[in-house]
Amino acid sequence: MGTVSGINTRRYHGLLVAATIPPATRMVLLEAMDVFVQTTSNPVGISSNQYPGAIYPQGYLNLTGFSAGKQISWCYEIGKDVVEATLQMQERKNAVTIRYQNKGPNPIQLTLRPLVCHKFYHSNFHESPDYPQALSFSKNSTVITNAGISLYLDHPGAKRTPVQGWYYRFEHQREVERGLDPRDDLFCPCELLYELKPGETAVLVAADEKGIKALPPLLPEPRERHDLEERLTQAAELFFVKTKNRSSIIAGYPWFTDWGRDTMISLPGALLHTGHIADARNILSDFSHQMFQGLIPNRFVESGEQPAYNTVDATLWFVNCIYRTLEMEWHRDFATKMMACMRDIFEWHTKGTLYGIKVDPEDGLLTQGEGTDLQLTWMDAKIGDWVVTPRHGKPVEINGLWVNAMRCMEWLADKLGQDSKQFKQAAEKAEKSFTEKFWYEAHGHYYDTIDPVDASLRPNQVIAMALKFSPATGPHAIKALKVVAKELLTPVGLRTLGPNEPGYKGQYKGTLPELDAAYHQGTVWPWLLGQYVSALVKLTGRSGTIDSDLKVRREAKRLLGEAKEMLIYYGVGGIAEVYDGDAPHQPNGCPFQAWSASEILRSWKEDCT
Secondary structure (H helix, E strand, O other): OOOOOOOOOOOOOEEEEEEEOOEEEEEEEEEEEEEEEEOOOOEEEEEEEEEEEEEEEEEHHHHHEEEEEEEEEEEEEEEOOEEEEEEEOOOOEEEEEEEEEEEEOOOOEEEOOOOOEEEEEOOOOOOOOOOOOOEEEEOOOOEEOOOEEEHHHHHOOOOOEEEHHHEEEEEEEHHHHOOOOEEEEEEEEEEEEEOOOOOEEEEEEEEEOOOOOOOOOOOOOOOOOOHHHHHHHHHHHHHHEEOOOEEEEEEEEOOOOEHHHHHHHHHHOHHHHHHHHHHHHOOOOOOOHHOOOOEEEOOOOOOOOOOOOOOOHHHHHHHHHHHHHHHHHOOHHHHHHHHHHHHHHHHHHHHHHHHHHHOOOOOOOOEEOOOOOOOOOOOOOOOOOEEOOOOOOEEEHHHHHHHHHHHHHHHHHHHHOOOOOHHHHHHHHHHHHHHHEEEOOOOOOOEEOOOEEEOOOOOHHHHHOOOOOOOOOHHHHHHHHHHHHHHHHEOEEEEOOOOOOOOOOOOOOOOHHHHHHHHOOOEEEEEEEHHHHHHHHHOOOOOHHHHHHHHHHHHHHHOOOOOOHHHHOOOOOOOOOOOOOOOOOOOOOOOOEHHHHHHHHHHHHHHHH
């Protein structure tokens, strides 16, 4: 997590951000490095840090090249002197290898001043007389210890001067914009001096454990690298993590952890289409162990933590993932175990579970939210007591997912030779009610919710259309998809509210309350682009004529092809959480969002090939 300029614009940025209790508890350890280069004249900084009203050093002015791939590279030129800095992450380790190579014709002196802290990644860090609790120097190594966590800096070949002191009021511009505390103080434990002849390299390893070896240098990557599918695959796999105890999908970097809904939406793209089918089974099994009254938790929790179940859709996406995983690779033991979970889910949803989640016996549709001010769908923004997008009752995508879940249950019961009659009958009743109650003839699209009715034009109907066992089919669905294409579709995803609807907000910017107010009121979400393309191909791409089918798939490729640009802006090598509803659709939110990359990859693999 960082920037092209090298300036840490968020409190989450750092050269080493360690998962101290993997996968979700993170700590910033090595936040920055002050770097100076000297030949015959005065030292020139090639690093950059922002302070109130000033940037020092101004290394970004000497930046002539940058690339991000398997390693991050910066190239700096000071006259004829050239220095290349590279940063590599160690796989499955809290460690990075940092290199500075003299690529110029003259010998240089390189001075490094590590700027360290021990801060929880959501927090700020300020000067303390008790920090660090321990500081030790040995040959080629410096160790900074606080709160039981050690930062090891291995620096072979450096002349170390143990000058210690505080650097004050680093300012993070993005936190200023979000209305949060933007300032950190950082501690410098020592100064490292290297004498580098042309071609020589200074190597530093930062890690939270002793004895980590430097990674070998990588060859430069081609400037035009990889096709879109490969780049999307690399982006999606970044969110899959393995610990000693379990596997997981992180919802987004730098601040999200592993959420139930995000995991289940991301799983097909991030795991099934990247060859991690066994890992998908493990994740689904882990979530099944935390089920309570037919619901999986909103967020996976470690032993001793209290899970929360305030989500209506995570469990329905969970059922969809079970089906998708078994469809891709049959595994009878897993199928039998998951069938028992499905029956439990069906029973609890039918008789009623937490937060008013219950099947209405009159029409067979799923209702939710009664008697609570909690938001249970993915449109879950809330500011104080204000629920920004109240969707209590029967949301369109929830009932699409409910029908889909029952058909998945029917499929698996049949596959195992078990009785599937109750699932079939319940699905048929809900499908009939969906067709009769959700269609909004006056505007040619589906209601967003019924009981009570909300006729706002939102993209949730597309989720219902895109499902394998969708109740939103035929002429109604095709007509609604055209309305969505006209009003909600942008090059980077779907708007969450039509621009002609009351309350539409075309820009996602400002403080956290202002961001939450715009979150689902017009802001564009890229993950919905995968849903839209799947609905498009499903509804219009199987006409029976080769020319028509090819035309639809070409359009699908064109729409998803925008990801080429999305992957190189904002989070370099990832896709942002959201974009502005209004052109030019600036990216914002979490820079690396799992379901943004995973859903576009899933749709590319399923709908374009």
